[in-house]
Amino acid sequence: MEPTIQAFVFDVYGTLFDVHSVKAACDEQFPGKGDQISQTWRTKQLEYFFIRQISGRYEDFSVVTRDALRYALAAADVTASSDVEDALIATYAELSPYEEVEDVLKQLRDTQTVVLSNGTADMLEQLIANASFTELFDELVSIDGVKQFKPSPAAYMSWFKTTDLKRDEVLFMSSNGWDIIGAKNFGFRTAWINRDGKPFETMDVRPDAVYDDLTEILEWRTS
Template sequence: MAIATCVFDAYGTLFDVAAATRRLAERPGHEDFAAKWPRIAEIWRLKQLQYSWLRATAGVHTDFWQVTQDGLDFAIEAVGGVAEGERAALLELYFGLEAYPEVPAMLRALKEAGRETAILSNGSPAMLEGAAASAGIRDLLDEMLSVESVGVFKPARVVYDLVGHAFGRTPREVLFVSSNGWDAAAAAGYGFRTVWVNRAGDPMDRLPWRPHRVASDLTEIPELAASW
């Protein structure tokens, strides 16, 4: 069955999650931060994901903006602190993350081919709107689906159900793309066709399912969507 709808994870897939820390490090007057930003970015992202999984498992939901702040606070403490005002600056930058360079052309190619496009993300609606508007890609997305409508983070199956509810498509008509191997794998288990965007060259996660394809970036997604 042909792919009708292409759905993307947001953070790390369409939007560069390291951009907030990198951009602050590039600003004059933040030389001390520049020495520690890679470590902050790494810990921040790890704790953000871990807190979403733990909350989903425990059944104690909060929105992703709170999880993002909690992860940042852990990272800041882990590296010994940051200067006054840098925490607030990082959160402001995160709210308006930039997209990876290939994203606009990739989404435009999918739309020109007649395919529906969407985000399916742990992010809150306000976060997703802020990032999409900042990156200039909002008009290239038919839907931005947030876990806030079901109150649990990925990879809960009820999150993947949102795609069918929004578009009326069967799982086999959906291509799901994520930079998180666990997310692409879980979506494959759900029944979507999946691509893992493995920018870092990480090993495959040991899970009951595997992504159908692996790519180094998003450039070939329109071609892959046409090949199924």
């Protein structure tokens, strides 16, 4: 008999919230370049925290996000004042949640729900509060407490060590393949939220389930 899921643990960026909802703000500041800036910003954000993790040069996610934005602006051949840069950074506290997220979270209120993110505590609290999701989570956990970005095992342990659960009693959800690999390697059950219809990473670690959005994770609830 398979263990029942006792905790639903969510990644944030790209899983609960659309990171490319910053495009409109970028386009407002730099007409016609919003999509390019948004795409490069996210790509470099991921690259920079991986580089910092591997090289042992940790800076928190707010620093990584600002550095990535500066690269994206330079790559788009535009210059931003400090006020414009701050305005674009502020959009990370106002990302748009995906349309099914609120309903799914409300249906999980009888089960433990947790955010486990590379974002800083301040970034997560502001984002979740602005979406009016604060009451829908039991915990918001930032890896900044251990200064180890996901997919490092220490990042997943930063929350798990505070529980009395078994690893396979946790369902971890992310739209990021590298995050699913990290969580599965750690021992969590995993659901890859494949919003873009992409193939999974060509590695020897596979998710337990693949969904187009979060709606189908509800089948993991105990009756």
